[in-house]
Amino acid sequence: QVQLVESGGGVVQPGRSxxxxxxxxxxxxxxxxxxxxxxxxxxxxEWVAVxxxxxxxxxxxxxxxxxFTISRDNSKNTLYLQxxxxxxxxxxxxxxxxxxxxxxxxxxxxxxxxxxxxVSS
Amino acid sequence: xxxxxxxxxxxxxxxQKVTISCSGSSSNIGNDYVSWxxxxxxxxxxxxxxxxxxxxSGIPDRFSGSKSGTSATLGITGLQTGDEADYYCEAWDTxxxxxxxxxxxxxxxx
Numbered sequence: 477q478v479q480l481v482e483s484g485g486g487v488v489q490p491g492r493s494x495x496x497x498x499x500x501x502x503x504x505x506x507x508x509x510x511x512x513x514x515x516x517x518x519x520x521x522e523w524v525a526v527x528x529x530x531x532x533x534x535x536x537x538x539x540x541x542x543x544f545t546i547s548r549d550n551s552k553n554t555l556y557l558q559x560x561x562x563x564x565x566x567x568x569x570x571x572x573x574x575x576x577x578x579x580x581x582x583x584x585x586x587x588x589x590x591x592x593x594x595v596s597s
Numbered sequence: 598x599x600x601x602x603x604x605x606x607x608x609x610x611x612x613q614k615v616t617i618s619c620s621g622s623s624s625n626i627g628n629d630y631v632s633w634x635x636x637x638x639x640x641x642x643x644x645x646x647x648x649x650x651x652x653x654s655g656i657p658d659r660f661s662g663s664k665s666g667t668s669a670t671l672g673i674t675g676l677q678t679g680d681e682a683d684y685y686c687e688a689w690d691t692x693x694x695x696x697x698x699x700x701x702x703x704x705x706x707x
Contacts, residue, residue: 521685523696535694583632587641
């Protein structure tokens with residue numbers, strides 16, 4: 477069965493960096509785009525970034541553009557999110573989600589359990 | 598605030614029906630399919646509806662979706678206490694080149 481496991485979260489000071497990982501199993505990783513979606517405490521879901529299956533395309537939310545970088549290693553079935561210049565409002569649970577595309581649109585058919593990032597001095 | 602607009606909360610009695618609206622624009626809902634996600638307390642979101650009105654296997658037919666123009670609606674019939682959760686709509690925004698979610702709707706089954 478599909479499994480996505482996030483790791484790398486923790487407490488970090490404002491302005492510092494952190495790298496999240498999303499380890500995938502149970503499907504052909506190199507066939508699917510993978511997204512990062514975050515949820516601040518007590519708030520709703522916010523889409524963060526996506527990388528295409530082959531790593532050739534990446535898109536970011538305006539709130540993280542220029543600070544976060546998404547990447548993937550298809551040989552390791554792993555997606556990454558490099559987060560630089562972290563701010564207090566980046567505090568959230570970060571989920572990775574596998575997409576499935578049909579008819580020209582995509583949706584998130586599997587989600588990880590999330591990893592908590594807390595940005596605080 | 599969120600690009601897609603949902604009511605913050607809805608409520609209904611067990612066995613009744615409820616609808617949750619999701620309003621967007623021509624660059625997202627008006628130009629793309631809508632998906633819906635259910636998030637039970639303390640858990641990851643779960644796909645409920647995709648391509649506006651298609652249920653993944655395992656999702657009961659009490660859940661339905663529809664779309665008209667720049668708005669979408671999630672319907673839930675035969676409400677159960679286990680349906681108490683937060684519900685989110687989502688679409689791709691072609692102007693932003695980004696995914697966009699609604700702010701979420703908390704369903705209370707009284």
